[in-house]
Amino acid sequence: MPDPSTRAAALDQLADMLGPRLNRSQSDRELHGRSEGHFPLMPPDAVAYPENTAEVAEIVQICARAGLPLIGWGTGTSLEGHALAPQGGVTVDFTRMDKVLQVMPEDMIAVIQPGVTREALNTELRATGLFFPVDPGANASLGGMASTRASGTTAVRYGTMRANVLALEVVLADGRIIRTGTSAPKSSTGYDLTGLFVGSEGTLGLITELTLKLHGQPEAVSAAVCAFDDMAGAVDAVIATIQSGIPMARIEFVDQASAAAFNAQSQAGWDDAPHLMVEFHGSEAGVAEQAARFGEIATDFGGSGFRWASKPEERTALWAMRHNAYRAMLAANPGAAPITTDICVPISRLAEAVEETAREIADSGIPGPIVGHVGDGNFHALLLPQADDAAQWEVAQKLAANMAERALRLGGTVSGEHGIGMGKMKYMQAEHGEAWQVMRAIKSALDPEGLMNPGKLLSGN
Secondary structure, eight states: OOOHHHHHHHHHHHHHHHGGGEEOOHHHHHHTTOOSSSOOOOOOSEEEOOOSHHHHHHHHHHHHHHTOOEEEESSSOOSSSTTOOTTOOEEEEOTTOOOEEEEETTTTEEEEOTTOBHHHHHHHTGGGTEEOOOOOSSOOBHHHHHHTTOOOTTHHHHOOHHHHEEEEEEEETTSOEEEEEOSSSOOOSSOOHHHHHTTSTTSSEEEEEEEEEOEEOOSEEEEEEEEOSSHHHHHHHHHHHHHTTOOEEEEEEEOHHHHHHHHHHHOOOOOSSOEEEEEEEEOHHHHHHHHHHHHHHHHHTTOEEEEEEOSHHHHHHHHHHHHTHHHHHHHHSTTBOOEEOOEEOOGGGHHHHHHHHHHHHHHHTSOOOEEEEGGGTEEEEEEOOBTTOHHHHHHHHHHHHHHHHHHHHTTOBSOSSSOOTTTSGGGHHHHHTHHHHHHHHHHHHHOTTOOBSTTSSSOOO
């Protein structure tokens, strides 16, 4: 770590360069030292607000000479402490780099700056008949979504960020600017550096431009919600639906506790039971056929009380309720200190994973509503120990650890979409084995001083 005088001199140099766009106020530092996870306050020494790639490169060069850590910031919606500053340093906030640079409808791609949010991009695309499908719920920045390899409710049909990023511009730890990938649909030239940076959580460089794959707006969209007698029936219906090849656009599971929270928060009027939320995209005839086939499968597994939402405003309200599940569950459990979990297993092991998790949570006595993007084997339990109860906190931490170990035992991963950040580094060796050391070697080659988002993803034992 640099001595205080070196650190201060570098910050003064950044202030000379950026003027008021380098903020050292306590309020702004603390804003960038918080996350939506359970981690304590970890503020940076300053927050830089660049407006273009050249400024990002100059910021990086100044910080590299002084040994100052650099942390990228999008909208601050990450859940595993990705954008906190445990060693201080400079947070590079990309909110001023929020331009859609180019839309090429014929090629179905868009070139954007990293501060563009997914909602802003789709607003820009309305007149083109195209949209960007990756939907993690929060209105996150697309640079942040690429950095964490985000996914969400539509990944079962459209894939994660990995499948939807064609090319990147990245500033490396020494200030070099590189471009990875092209605007072509595919390439077989050299290492897949785009894939390397997507999901690297800012530990290898700062993304300053993205080329994204777009998709055509479907001719018809229909959504529905249905109740099930028990959790097993709902999960088995998901497995049967996926294995039957029905091209679901979304298929989400919420347990009984989640349904109750939706009723309290949004007056949903749902039965006191587990539910599936589904959506179909395609032609009018295709959507009708898909819905009918799903209805038959769901009925076979105890599904009932179908509610269809064909109007755009009805679908918007339905998915807004799902995306606001976190807030609804917190409101239903005042005084709780939430611990988010996020595991993904092969679809054939989904029922086993969900049922084991549900039993263990029920036995613990701690609230732990379960929701999930179960169409791709990904689900979450929001563990809700009381903030002032150390014993409950310890039990909740054990539940989260058991979920991670269960995922690995069943051939899955400890994170389907939230990433590793500071929260799940302890599982990296168990999941990746010697490959984790290869990741460390790549980190050392690209960032030998360890200045890019230190304390995340690759640190720890």
